[in-house]
Amino acid sequence: MPPIDVTPGTVVLYADIGCPWAHVAHHRLFTTRRRLGLQEDVRIDVRPFPLELINDMATPKLILDAELPVAGGLEPAAGWQVWQAPAHDYPVTTVLAMEAVEVAKDQGLEASAALDRGLRRALFGQSRNVSMRHEVLAVADSCGLDVEAVRKGLASGRARAYIEEQVPLCRGSTVQGSPTLFFPDGTWVHNPGVRLRWEGAEGVGFPVVERDDPGVYDDLVRRALP
Numbered sequence: 001m002p003p004i005d006v007t008p009g010t011v012v013l014y015a016d017i018g019c020p021w022a023h024v025a026h027h028r029l030f031t032t033r034r035r036l037g038l039q040e041d042v043r044i045d046v047r048p049f050p051l052e053l054i055n056d057m058a059t060p061k062l063i064l065d066a067e068l069p070v071a072g073g074l075e076p077a078a079g080w081q082v083w084q085a086p087a088h089d090y091p092v093t094t095v096l097a098m099e100a101v102e103v104a105k106d107q108g109l110e111a112s113a114a115l116d117r118g119l120r121r122a123l124f125g126q127s128r129n130v131s132m133r134h135e136v137l138a139v140a141d142s143c144g145l146d147v148e149a150v151r152k153g154l155a156s157g158r159a160r161a162y163i164e165e166q167v168p169l170c171r172g173s174t175v176q177g178s179p180t181l182f183f184p185d186g187t188w189v190h191n192p193g194v195r196l197r198w199e200g201a202e203g204v205g206f207p208v209v210e211r212d213d214p215g216v217y218d219d220l221v222r223r224a225l226p
Helices: 020-035 051-055 061-074 095-107 109-126 133-142 147-156 158-171 216-223
Strands: 010-015 043-048 180-182 188-190 194-199 206-212
Touching: 010 020, 020 043, 020 061, 020 109, 020 216, 043 095, 043 109, 043 158, 051 158, 061 206, 095 109, 095 133, 095 147, 095 158, 109 133, 133 147, 147 158
Parallel strands: 010 043
Antiparallel strands: 010 180, 180 188, 194 206
16 A cells, blocks of 8 residues: 655544544544643644545435444444434535644644544534534634634635545545554554444444454554654
8 A cells, every 4th residue: 555654743544524433533542642641742633534525425324323323332432422403404514624624734733633523523422514614613613723714724725625635545545444544654554443344234234343442542652653
């Protein structure tokens, strides 16, 4: 697989904001880094894995409805609930939210990663429509970001080109899925610690977790150290 350049002291996380397994991965990265006392030593660089652009379709809610309680059972503290808002408010796209995460990098990787985590919690744990700019900006405000800077960045459209550039990487062999983590030593892992399969067709059946080892994140976070 072609390498992804990763700066020492950084974990690169390719993920779709609407992916429950990426929500698990980001939560585990964040909490493991904090538990190990490495907040100042290891940064999280979230990059887009835009499933809707890769698949040329919105991610079916039936699939997400089946995945949500299974993924949520792995990390209940990450923030989850069955969708509580009206059905017509369910986000059909997460591209705008991913644009905001990229724009927020002007305020630093920590700000960007905090916004990414906040948007996932807003979607999965608070039933908020992160397709809408006002919701994205409200999350940015709650994360302590410069909201006006995020708004201007979104209005310029400059992050959309970057997201489009990631589509060939994500459709090819470079990035294996959401979530995929890359490290400074050239190693990578897809959906770390979790092995799952589908019982029945996607959208009809349900995912089954055959193995879950959250302890792998200790090694993964340390692997990013300079």
